[in-house]
Structure formats: C-alpha cells, structure tokens
Amino acid sequence: MKTKTLRELLDSKKLIRVMGAHNGLSAKLAEQAGFDAIWASGLEISATHSVPDANILTMTENLQAAISMNQATSIPIICDCDSGYGNVNNVIRMVKEYERNGMAGICIEDKQFPKLNSFVDGPQKLTPIEEFAGKIRAAKDTQMDPNFVVIARIEALIAGQGLQEALNRAYAYEEAGADAILIHSKQKDPHEIVAFVESYNGSAPIVIVPTTYPTLDVDQITNYGIQVVIYANHGLRSSIKAMKETFDRILKEGNTAGVELDISTMQEVFELQGMFEMRRQEDKYSSTLVTFK
Template sequence: MDSTRPAQPPSRSARLRAMLAAPEISFLMEAHNGLSARIAQHAGFPGIWASGFAISTALGVRDSNELSTKELLDTVAFMVDATTVPIVVDGDTGYGNFNNARRLVRQLGRLGVSAVCLEDKLFPKTNSFLGTGQPLADEREFCGKIRACKDSQLDAEFCVVARVEALVSGRGLTEALHRAESYRRAGADAVFIHSKQQDGREVLDFAREWAGRCPLVITPTTYHGVGVDAFERAGVAMLIWANQNMRAAVLAMRQVCQSIAANRGLTAVEPALVSVQEVFDFLDYDELDAATLRYSSWHGDETTAGAGP
C-alpha cells in the first residue's frame, strides 16, 4: 500500500454503523426528496431517514404500499445525490417476500444507501398509526427475510434494521422482546421498536429489558413529550424524527396557497418566503456557471487529461 496516499474517509455505511455503536444517542431527520435531504444535512443532522410515509405523501399517495419500488428508488437516488451523509431507507415490509426484499437491498446498495429498515407486518402494509390490531408477519418468515437481505447486501457495512410492530399491534412487551431477539439472531444489525403510546413507557420498558443486546432505534412521533435524555439513559442508540419535515411542508404550502387564493396576490406571503436567489445559492448554481465556462468550450491543451477542476 502506498503510505503517501491520503487515507480514504469512512464510507456512508461505515459512518452509520459507527453511529449505531456509539455510546451517545444519534439523530436522523426525515426527508422525502433531494431538497429536504439537503436541508436536513445543512441543518447539521448526521444522517437521514428516507421515510416511506413522507415520500408517499410527497407523491400524493397513501402510505399503504401505493408507492412502488421504482418510485421509492427514483426518489432515494435524488436524496443520495444531494447529500453526503448516511441515508436509512424505510423499506416498509420489503415490498413482498424475501425475494422482493433482497432485490430491494441490492438496488439500494447500488445507489449508495447505508441501511434499510423492514417492518414485521404483512404486505401490503398499513401505516402503524391507523387502526389497531394490525396483522403481523409470521416470525420465521420475517427472520428468513432478514437473512436473505443480509446475504444479498453489496457492502459489508450496510445495515438491516428490523422494525418490531408487536407493541403497535397490541401484542405486548413479551412478544415484542421475543420477536426482537429472533430478528437479532437472524442477523439484524439493529432493532427498531415502535409504539404509538403517548407516555413513552412501552419503549422505556422495552429498552430496559432489551439491555443493549444490539443497537436500539426509536421514533418518538406520538411520545415526543418525553425528553431525549430519558431515551439516552435507557440505552437507545438512534432516534428518528420521522415525519416532521413533511408535516411542516404541508402546513406551509397550505397557508401560502390559501393566502394567495384569498388575497389574489403575493403581498401577504412574499415577506415570509425565501428569495429565488437563496434557492439558487443553496443548490450551488455558481458551480454550474463555473463548470459551464470550463467545459462548454474545451480546447484539450489547458491541462492534462483526467485532471480535476
């Protein structure tokens, strides 16, 4: 090995794995397209959650597997291009059986995604916050799906996160722990325990019993009133803010549209909007201008072939 060559920085997947293993809690921010992913990174988040709910909503469909695998992959490709931080993709149930799931993992790997999260419900899935008693997948079938995904990943650092829905489905703590342990043994790199109770007690009880057997991931959408410190003390490795960007976008767009329609003009809303120039600056239009000057009239003798800009 050439000792004079500078060391390569850790890959996105390696950085995500390090976040899961770190003693302090890490945060992922939801994004649903290239712009929201870029905004999340710019705000300082070390990783991004490509939310199935948020991507579905952005495309005007319901979070019930109305979003196709291709539509998911197309959106995630823009998010990867727009950022440099690790991206964890919400893979729902894997869009079918083990074969669909392992194909999804290979496709995500080719895009440069760092991890996929799969939930132990039946395909087509239903959003966890709708109704009660949602049917769960057979435990052994889901373990086989996890194993197939681990056997198919293209990057050794890629992570498969197993999302346990037993608490959401009213099955209780005992079954949630049993399923989580089965998934860990099947090869899951982390366990995502989901709950829709507002006091966070289910999650804290699970974390105490889980006792750090592998990294634990949560999303406090309904129990957001519980302080982050409580989850960090309980040993939670990663916390996902799972839908706030999308919900903020819906509110802002609704208010702007209603104001313009009611006032027949922009006077009331224009002061609250970012300028077009800010958008140009944020998306680095200056780089395109410089590249246009460099490449639109290439003479071939300005530098050696293959040299960087």
C-alpha cells in the same frame, strides 16, 4: 463510503439523530440543519405522490426517491422499506438494488405485505416470527458490503400484542443478524418504549421514532441507552402547513406582497439547487479559448 460512515456512527455508541425526507431538497435541508443521517420515509414519499402509505408505490418508485436524496447529500441514507415489498425473494432483490445504488442501510418491518401505516386505525397483521427472521437472514446473506445496515422494525406494540411479544421478536431478529432493532409505539407517552428498553437484554442498538410521544427529549433518550432517534415525518408535515398558509394568503390578499416577507428568497432556492456553483463552473471552463494550429 456512506455505509462505513453509518457503521462508525453505530459503533460510536453516541446518539444518532436522523431526519425524515422525501426528495433531494428535503434531504439537503436536513443535512444543512446538522442531522447525522436521512430517513427516506415511506410515509413522506407516498404522501408526495398523494397516495396512501400502504404499499401503493412500488419498490422502484421508493428507491428512485431515495437515490435523489443520496445524490443531493453527503450523509448516510437509511431507507424505510416497509415489509420488504413481498416475500424473501423480494427482500433479496431489494437489498441488491438498494446497496447497488449507494444506500447506507434499510429498515424492514414485521407486518404482512401489503402493510398499513402504523398510525392508521385498521388491522395491523404481523408476519410470524420465524418468517420475518428469515427475511433478516436473507438480507444479511445478500449484502456485499459488510457495513451495509439492516434494521429490523418491530410492530408488536402497534398491533397490541404486548411487551413480551415485542421482546421475543427482538431476540429472534437480533439472532437472525439484524444490525439494530427499531421498536415502534403509537402511544401518546413513552411508557411502552421505556418498558421495552428496560427489559431488553440484547446487544443490538435500539432505534425509536417518537412521532406520537414528542416530549421524550435527547437527554432522556440517551439515558435510556437508545442509540438512534428518527424524526420520521416532521419535514413533510411542516411543509404542508406552510404551503397551505401561503396559498390561502395569496387568495385572500389578492397579491404576493405580504407572503414575500415570510417565504424563502429566490436566492436561497438557487443556492439549494446549486445554481451559483453551476455558473461558476461555466465561467471557469468557458473563459479559456482553445485554438488549434
């Protein structure tokens, strides 16, 4: 089971590298590249629907996207579940549905519902510590598979509430049963993250998302004792840039001859779709005629 795979990765103490995705195709590409797990990114999923990352999509819409990723890959899917889609009762239903559909883990953040993307200017309102710890306890009490992973995401640094508040929340969430702690920052260098990991004396694995501090490399991450790094939106952002450039070229050049040299072939598309495997199965099971006497 994928839950067991993710649990074993966490228990291994090795660095786990996770790539953000938004559908089955992007998840499959991440697996082929060699990432350990997939982040079913709320930002990416909402962007593909062309709506803001602010709880506009429902839990069911996000889950359906994650299901397509799970079906297309053999590695664990960790789902970005915002602030749990509501109160503790929403969290309980969410855990049941995500676990029932084969997800390896979820991540919920300690912002009030509806949340606002962490990198957008605007009020980042946090849920009181005890209230969010209750969500963590509810999630852990609800899960049926002991290997299912619940990650608590701390937004205190995003909200400008400082290191001590982030540490207070980390200890409370670990005590509530969180399997890992995601510490988030929007600073352009990793000083807040470094200060947190150097001050944190808990035992829960630390997860980071280095979107705004991209110079932090794998060796540094490992040396700081961080166990999970999530590249949460790079697939989406690279595909947007590539599509815009291709579309602009086609209009400018008046044909597709030039862009054909710079885009994937139809054969590559068919391979990713499983088209050739489908035809092999057709040939295998259609080649023998069955006769009845």
